[in-house]
Amino acid sequence: MSCPALDEPGFHACCQLLLQQSEQLGDGWSWLELGGGPGEEGSEVGYLKKTVLRSVAVDSNPVQTQEASGSETEQTSILQPEAQDTGEPASLNADDLNDYIKDEDAVCTAVDINSQVLQYEYHILYSCSYSTPVLYFRAFTMEGRSLTLQEVWSSIHPNYRLCLQNSPLTTITQQEHPLLGQPFFMLHPCKTEEFMRPLLQASHDQPRPVNYVLSWLSVVGPVVGLDIPLKYCTLLHPASSLSSAEPD
Numbered sequence: 001m002s003c004p005a006l007d008e009p010g011f012h013a014c015c016q017l018l019l020q021q022s023e024q025l026g027d028g029w030s031w032l033e034l035g036g037g038p039g040e041e042g043s044e045v046g047y048l049k050k051t052v053l054r055s056v057a058v059d060s061n062p063v064q065t066q067e068a069s070g071s072e073t074e075q076t077s078i079l080q081p082e083a084q085d086t087g088e089p090a091s092l093n094a095d096d097l098n099d100y101i102k103d104e105d106a107v108c109t110a111v112d113i114n115s116q117v118l119q120y121e122y123h124i125l126y127s128c129s130y131s132t133p134v135l136y137f138r139a140f141t142m143e144g145r146s147l148t149l150q151e152v153w154s155s156i157h158p159n160y161r162l163c164l165q166n167s168p169l170t171t172i173t174q175q176e177h178p179l180l181g182q183p184f185f186m187l188h189p190c191k192t193e194e195f196m197r198p199l200l201q202a203s204h205d206q207p208r209p210v211n212y213v214l215s216w217l218s219v220v221g222p223v224v225g226l227d228i229p230l231k232y233c234t235l236l237h238p239a240s241s242l243s244s245a246e247p248d
Contacts, residue, residue, distance in 0.1 A: 006126075017214075018232075025231055030049050033046030034179070045179065049124075051120070056117075118147070120139045120225060120226070132196075133216055138184050157222075157223075172187060173188060196216060214228070214232055
């Protein structure tokens, strides 16, 4: 099956649904535009935005760091990233990513670390070239200093980073934001069609409703520290959630 392309009106419709769900959950997404809101006339240029604070623990030695969020604690390693290639990044698919995060016991405990709070800003834009959403992001210290590419790599969970760095090309790149003209990091969309295909095929076979942007974000978001609450799925599939809760 060939993965159906996501056109711009479809992107706006998915964003509008995500915004409605985010408002119900208090998840902090907003729409910034050079026109109207998503799905409104004259709103061809705009993007989703979310800003979060993350507590990241940086080790003075290139071994490990730790990230804490709420009651859960994630731990990451500082490793020298591979040299950035000027070509397109290699694969970023759901199966590869999930394989690397199945075993939480594989993550070691960090010691002698210095914790700092960082502000992450995430933008979701539509790519006309790839007919997919694209995740742009940047990170700052509380003093306003932008993180370098190496520092961004150091904040990524080691299991995700191993998956990305084992690819022939670097998946996270630094590029100019297409709407703001400012330097941002991005997850390249060249393999989006590849990892979205089985998900869309499954939704077609069942059948069940799928928000393309939300499903895509649940795969790429955690790679760069953007967690997607499971309650989004409850809002998207209320009937199935209720039926699964009923006793046999």
